[in-house]
Amino acid sequence: MIRRTLIALALLAASALPTLAVNPDEVLSDPALEARARALSAQLRCMVCQNQSIDDSNAELAKDLRVLVRERITNGDSDQAVIDYVVSRYGEFVLLKPRFEAKTLILWGAPAALLLIGGAAMIVAARRRAGRVTGVALSDAETKRLASLLADRDRG
Missing domain, CATH: 1.10.8.640 (Cytochrome C biogenesis protein)
Structure with missing residues (x-):
């Protein structure tokens, strides 16, 4: 069997x-x-x-x-x-x-070009996001206002 x-x-x-x-x-x-x-x-x-x-x-x-x-x-x-x-x-x-000739260059080069463009776009997006997160420090008035808002939230 x-x-x-x-x-x-x-x-x-x-x-x-x-x-x-x-x-x-x-x-x-x-x-x-x-x-x-x-x-x-x-x-x-x-x-x-x-x-x-x-x-x-x-x-x-x-x-x-x-x-x-x-x-x-x-x-x-x-x-x-x-x-x-x-x-x-x-x-x-x-x-x-x-x-691999001049007339087929775009066919061979397009994948590499798209990879480079995508990588550059990701780097630019990451830098913009990092710039927003590590922005300018709060002023004294803004710090006091934030503290009072947080205190109100904790009480209520």
Whole structure:
């Protein structure tokens, strides 16, 4: 009974692993080239699914792109040449991780800029609050008036 339960749990755990959409007919016979193809496919966005790499997508366009990547690799292209070729055909959006260039500077710099702006706003707010708390000392008349108000409160 325990053995069957363990087998069932192992099968359940194995089914939870992410499956890749690469078909057996797409796999290259050379393991090194296939590893390069998988690495490149993981960097390219499926234009149909848009939140998946072409390595994870079952869309026809993703399959075509996987085949294209493998063709370019078997023809002797470098990884960068394959990426440049795909970008030239489909645009920068095909890259899951955009390149660091002048036109993508705002994309890369915005999180850091927002963090700095938020930190500066918190510092300014803290200084203003501290300025209100440690304000000017009370005059003698104000001190007497406060004392009388507190005494009235305690009596009543």
